[in-house]
Amino acid sequence: MKRVRLMVAILAVSSVIGCTNMSAQQQGTVSGAAIGGVAGAGIASIAGGSAWTGLAIGAAAGGVAGNIKGSQR
Template identity: 45%
Template sequence: MTVTTRLAAAALLLLSLAGCEGMSRGQQRALSGGAIGAAGGAALGALTGGSALTGALLGGAGGAAIGAITR
């Protein structure tokens, strides 16, 4: 990975985090739950021989729902 690629990835990460500043606590939980669920679903889908995309969609939806309803 080149230095330029690493700097671009770091800048993208920082910009994406800045977008969460004005969110309520519940919105932040739903977003982080969806992201964690999507990553886990994609990994499980790929590891079990299924579709990583389907796993990501289902995991993301479930994670967002759980994140939104928890306190």
């Protein structure tokens, strides 16, 4: 559980840094990847799997979804 909290903290800090000069599509990609990564790590750890694998899969899926959503703005 400590690993998940560390990953959440790292993602939260990294998602806030440097978003001011980004386009809407770039912001959507970063936000989607951060949210997806946190969700994936949480779901994987609850299900008894690897939190790192859940983080990677969730971040990839969230980044793609955020990119699509950001390009529609």
